Amino acid sequence: xxxxxxxxxxxxxxxxxxxxxxxxxxxxxxxxxxxxxxxxxxxxxxxxxxxxxxxxxxxxxxxxxxxxxxxxxxxxxxxxxxxxxxxxxxxxxxxxxxxxxxxxxxxxxxxxxxxxxxxxxxxxxxxxxxxxxxxxxxxxxxxxxxxxxxxxxxxxxxxxxxxxxxxxxxxxxxxxxxxxxxxxxxxxxxxxxxxxxxxxxxxxxxxxxxxxxxxxxxxxxxxxxxxxxxxxxxxxxxxxxxxxxxxxxxxxxxxxxxxxxxxxxxxxxxxxxxxxxxxxxxxxxxxxxxxxxxxxxxxxxxxxxxxxxxxxxxxxxxxxxxxxxxxxxxxxxxxxxxxxxxxxxxxxxxxxxxxxxxxxxxxxxxxxxxxxxxxxxxxxxxxxxxxxxxxxxxxxxxxx
Amino acid sequence: xxxxxxxxxxxxxxxxxxxxxxxxxxxxxxxxxxxxxxxxxxxxxxxxxxxxxxxxxxxxxxxxxxxxxxxxxxxxxxxxxxxxxxxxxxxxxxxxxxxxxxxxxxxxxxxxxxxxxxxxxxxxxxxxxxxxxxxxxxxxxxxxxxxxxxxxxxxxxxxxxxxxxxxxxxxxxxxxxxxxxxxxxxxxxxxxxxxxxxxxxxxxxxxxxxxxxxxxxxxxxxxxxxxxxxxxxxxxxxxxxxxxxxxxxxxxxxxxxxxxxxxxxxxxxxxxxxxxxxxxxxxxxxxxxxxxxxxxxxxxxxxxxxxxxxxxxxxxxxxxxxxxxxxxxxxxxxxxxxxxxxxxxx
Numbered sequence: 049x050x051x052x053x054x055x056x057x058x059x060x061x062x063x064x065x066x067x068x069x070x071x072x073x074x075x076x077x078x079x080x081x082x083x084x085x086x087x088x089x090x091x092x093x094x095x096x097x098x099x100x101x102x103x104x105x106x107x108x109x110x111x112x113x114x115x116x117x118x119x120x121x122x123x124x125x126x127x128x129x130x131x132x133x134x135x136x137x138x139x140x141x142x143x144x145x146x147x148x149x150x151x152x153x154x155x156x157x158x159x160x161x162x163x164x165x166x167x168x169x170x171x172x173x174x175x176x177x178x179x180x181x182x183x184x185x186x187x188x189x190x191x192x193x194x195x196x197x198x199x200x201x202x203x204x205x206x207x208x209x210x211x212x213x214x215x216x217x218x219x220x221x222x223x224x225x226x227x228x229x230x231x232x233x234x235x236x237x238x239x240x241x242x243x244x245x246x247x248x249x250x251x252x253x254x255x256x257x258x259x260x261x262x263x264x265x266x267x268x269x270x271x272x273x274x275x276x277x278x279x280x281x282x283x284x285x286x287x288x289x290x291x292x293x294x295x296x297x298x299x300x301x302x303x304x305x306x307x308x309x310x311x312x313x314x315x316x317x318x319x320x321x322x323x324x325x326x327x328x329x330x331x332x333x334x335x336x337x338x339x340x341x342x343x344x345x346x347x348x349x350x351x352x353x354x355x356x357x358x359x360x361x362x363x364x365x366x367x368x369x370x371x372x373x374x375x376x377x378x379x380x381x382x383x384x385x386x387x388x389x390x391x392x393x394x395x396x397x398x399x400x401x402x403x404x405x406x407x408x409x410x411x412x413x414x415x416x417x418x419x420x421x422x423x424x425x426x427x428x429x430x431x432x433x434x435x436x437x438x439x440x441x442x443x444x445x446x447x448x
Numbered sequence: 449x450x451x452x453x454x455x456x457x458x459x460x461x462x463x464x465x466x467x468x469x470x471x472x473x474x475x476x477x478x479x480x481x482x483x484x485x486x487x488x489x490x491x492x493x494x495x496x497x498x499x500x501x502x503x504x505x506x507x508x509x510x511x512x513x514x515x516x517x518x519x520x521x522x523x524x525x526x527x528x529x530x531x532x533x534x535x536x537x538x539x540x541x542x543x544x545x546x547x548x549x550x551x552x553x554x555x556x557x558x559x560x561x562x563x564x565x566x567x568x569x570x571x572x573x574x575x576x577x578x579x580x581x582x583x584x585x586x587x588x589x590x591x592x593x594x595x596x597x598x599x600x601x602x603x604x605x606x607x608x609x610x611x612x613x614x615x616x617x618x619x620x621x622x623x624x625x626x627x628x629x630x631x632x633x634x635x636x637x638x639x640x641x642x643x644x645x646x647x648x649x650x651x652x653x654x655x656x657x658x659x660x661x662x663x664x665x666x667x668x669x670x671x672x673x674x675x676x677x678x679x680x681x682x683x684x685x686x687x688x689x690x691x692x693x694x695x696x697x698x699x700x701x702x703x704x705x706x707x708x709x710x711x712x713x714x715x716x717x718x719x720x721x722x723x724x725x726x727x728x729x730x731x732x733x734x735x736x737x738x739x740x741x742x743x744x745x746x747x748x749x750x751x752x753x754x755x756x757x758x759x760x761x762x763x764x765x766x767x768x769x770x771x772x773x774x775x776x777x778x779x780x781x782x783x784x785x786x787x788x789x790x791x792x793x794x
Contacts, residue, residue: 125550126490128682132778133548133690135487142550155487169682171550173675 094120096170099257100178101149101388103166104186109155110166112178116144117257123171129156130164147259158183189385197322197380204321205314205376208341210369212348216360219352227356228414229432232424234306234350235410236436240444241313241347242403246270248320249396256389265390266397273312273401281305281409300364302354302413307371309406310347313399314372318379319392342443346436347372354413488778489691492549499545499561501687502696505666508568508648509534521559532573534620538564539580540587540630540643547683548690548780553673555642556583556630562688563669563713564645567628569620571652577616581608587638588614590631591647592752594621602631623651625735625754627711640674640715648709651738658738663705663758666698670712670720670749670771670781679716683780684771686722690780697786702764704790708757709735712749720781721748722757723772729759746772761787 097118104111110129116122124142126133136154144150158164164180187193219230249270253262284301351368379395415423423429496502503512510522525533543560544552558564569575581587586609588601595618600606608614630643646667653659671688672681683690700706708729714720723746730740731747735756747755761767770782 123550125552126548128779131775132488133490133780135489135491169548169551169675171552173551173553173673173682175676175682 093172094122096120096122096172096174098122098124098144098168098170098176100166100176101257103178103180105158105180105183106186106188108153110153110158110164110180112152112154112166113149114144114152114168114176115149115257116146117259119146121145124150124152124168125171125173126169127152127154128167128169129154129158131167160184187384193384194381197384198377200321201318201374201377201380203341204344205318206369206373208344209310209314209348209351209373210366212345212350213352213365213369215349216352216355216365219349219356220360222356225428227353228426229428229435230349230353230356231410231414232429232432233436233439234353234432235407235414236433236438237346237350237440238306238309238403238407238410238436239433240437240440241310242400242407244444245313245316245396245400245403248316249393249400252320252389252392252396256393260390262390262393266393266400269394269397270401270404273398274405275401277305277308277402277405280308281405298413299354299356299358300360302409303351303358303368304371305409306354306406307351307368309399309402310351310372311375312395312402314344314347315375315379316392316396316399318376318381319383319395320379321376322380322383322385323392344373346439346443354410489694489782490548490551490780493695494546494549494689494692499688501689501692502698504561504563504566504687505668505698507667508566508665509536510565521565527574529572532570533576534567534569534573535576536565536567536578537580538577538589540583542583545642545688547673547675547685547688551675551683553642553675553683556585556587556638557642558589558645562642562644563671564628564643566646566648566667566709568648568650570650571621571623573620575616575618575620579608579614579616581610581612584610585638586610586632587630587643588632589616589628591616591618591628592626593647593649594619600631604633607632620649622736623649625649625709625711625732625756627713627752627754629713636715639713640672644669644671644713646709646711648735660707660738661705663707664700665707665709667709668711668722670710670714670722672714672717672720672776672781674716681714681716681779684714684720684776685780686783691782693783697766697784700761700785700787702761702787702789705758705760708759709754710747710749710757711754712751714751717751717773717776719748719750719773720776721746721772723747723770724757724759724785725768726763727759727761727767729757732756732758748772761785763787764789 095118097116099115099117100112101115102113114124122144124138124144127136128134134154134156136152139151139153141150152168154166156164158180160183162183164183166178166180168176170176187196219227222230249266250263253266256262256265281301284304285298348369351372352365383392411424414429424433506512510518513521521537523535525535527533538558541557541560543555543557545555545557545562547553555562567575575591577589579589586607588606588608590601591599598606599616599618601614601616606614626647626649628645628647630638632638646669648667651659668686669688670684670686672685673683674680675682685692710722712720728743728745729747731742731744732738733741733755735754740758747757749755764787767785767787768782769785770777773781
């Protein structure tokens with residue numbers, strides 16, 4: 049290596065690192081000089097903010113995980129349950145710095161099925177409320193609840209998708225117009241699911257502690273999922289061409305993509321179901337589980353629609369069904385036992401991104417080389433789209 | 449996926465497993481129930497260095513201060529007609545007070561305490577109050593009782609600006625249980641921030657009227673605090689500190705007459721009340737008569753309303769007293785009397 053080369057390497061490093069050093073110096077100076085303190089003055093009241101991260105009801109009473117989501121330290125002075133001061137213990141303590149959390153155990157005799165309101169009173173008298181809408185024992189990760197969540201996953205995820213897949217023989221007999229109709233129907237279903245996922249994701253983002261920037265997180269993860277799946281599609285396509293696979297055609301790739309998209313979506317759905325079950329947030333009724341089942345049966349149809357011209361074995365259908373439906377079970381487990389709104393946002397975003405990718409992909413396939421808008425303006429496609437929306441809307445009504 | 453639809457699943461699975469919830473179930477173990485009763489109330493103890501509710505109970509005209517300290521804020525001068533000139537130094541000052549363990553309220557106070565010092569005179573005495581406003585807002589002292597309008601401390605012209613002074617002077621009448629409070633605007637805020645106190649006028653001992661019999665006398669101000677300023681109270685108490693007398697019961701003697709000067713200074717709630725366990729008491733509404741109005745064990749008072757209660761403990765032991773609004777009781781307006789049999793020697 050010549051001296052000049054060494055010099056060049058060194059100077060590149062200096063150039064790369066110098067801004068970091070200066071930045072560190074600047075941050076240190078800002079912290080030391082505290083320009084914000086000059087505005088606030090001495091008597092300025094602290095900004096107190098607490099977020100309830102997880103509330104569990106058990107034999108010990110009510111157990112709450114609280115996060116200090118504000119800039120200033122917060123000291124928890126007292127705890128009320130239903131307008132009564134109540135004993136509590138705090139692990140690790142009642143003084144919380146920025147983004148510190150503590151677990152409060154309140155030996156309160158909560159009542160099955162009743163509503164309870166927990167109120168934290170800080171040393172400055174600021175209050176933070178959490179309502180347990182319907183008190184039910186929080187499930188512990190034991191065999192029984194594992195079985196329950198698995199069953200829920202099967203009911204609302206795997207079985208409906210599998211039943212939907214059984215339309216395959218019918219779909220396989222369709223002509224060009226019929227195929228357009230079914231693909232458009234799928235497109236309608238997917239657009240509906242996308243809107244639903246975005247709405248749900250943004251709603252959940254709204255209740256996450258603001259430090260975690262829920263909405264931004266949702267959008268970034270959704271875009272990443274979209275691009276990731278796009279890459280996955282190219283890889284799948286390339287692989288198929290390389291090994292000159294005869295068994296599966298282009299429709300298969302699309303079917304796998306749709307299944308993956310729906311699977312990711314169902315994972316998010318399972319997460320929400322498990323969490324709601326665990327938090328006892330909602331009223332009871334078998335009609336709603338039926339609603340989900342009907343709602344999700346359409347997803348099976350969506351998966352088989354691109355397979356019209358394919359030679360498909362039963363094994364392949366099972367595989368697709370599992371990709372699309374099984375994540376519901378995993379989601380229900382995770383949501384039921386370790387719910388956190390941040391992870392909900394992440395998974396809902398992944399689902400949304402995946403569905404968006406699938407929509408783009410179906411549209412591309414339907415259009416071929418023509419402009420999408422031109423291809424879409426046919427009677428079978430428009431009817432299919434409307435039918436897709438209609439089916440989702442009507443089955444969605446049952447879910448409330 | 450809508451959150452409202454999710455809970456249905458709980459019910460469905462209960463059906464699956466044949467264990468549908470019947471409601472009203474007890475999910476706490478026996479071990480947990482054992483300590484549930486003692487789990488009620490705030491956690492910890494307040495510091496009594498600044499304000500001690502037990503001392504306040506029996507403090508009249510600064511009797512809780514040392515003679516030297518007391519002489520700085522209170523002087524009595526007998527007058528030729530047998531009455532007394534009573535002079536007070538009362539000042540307002542902003543101060544954080546601990547109303548429940550670890551919970552500090554940014555109060556406005558008379559002489560650094562909530563309730564303010566109890567002022568006590570005999571009917572016909574001359575009251576002279578040298579008022580100094582050391583707070584950050586305009587304040588006044590508005591007394592209940594007979595007085596000329598310029599001594600009322602209620603109109604805009606009566607407001608004493610921060611750093612300002614005013615001399616309140618009037619005769620103590622009629623006899624009864626009265627109160628004083630700040631009447632600056634906005635009134636609600638100036639009251640609930642802590643600017644109030646008790647004003648007792650004893651009946652004059654002459655040929656025409658009788659006096660109240662000797663008794664163990666206690667001042668109890670029912671008050672409450674809105675710590676998050678949402679026009680609802682987070683803490684209720686008698687004499688400021690939530691559940692204080694649960695841990696430090698009010699000591700009384702079996703067989704001795706107990707007289708409670710009860711004043712309701714609760715803001716935001718229309719009514720407050722007191723209930724004594726295991727006994728009844730005579731009620732003298734506003735204390736303006738020596739004849740009891742009624743005999744009861746639960747008394748309800750409106751904002752600013754007050755009554756003298758008289759009772760004698762029959763049995764030794766602990767007797768609970770609290771607001772019969774259960775909510776107020778569980779938010780701190782609860783305490784205990786501890787009645788003890790007098791020792792033989794005395």
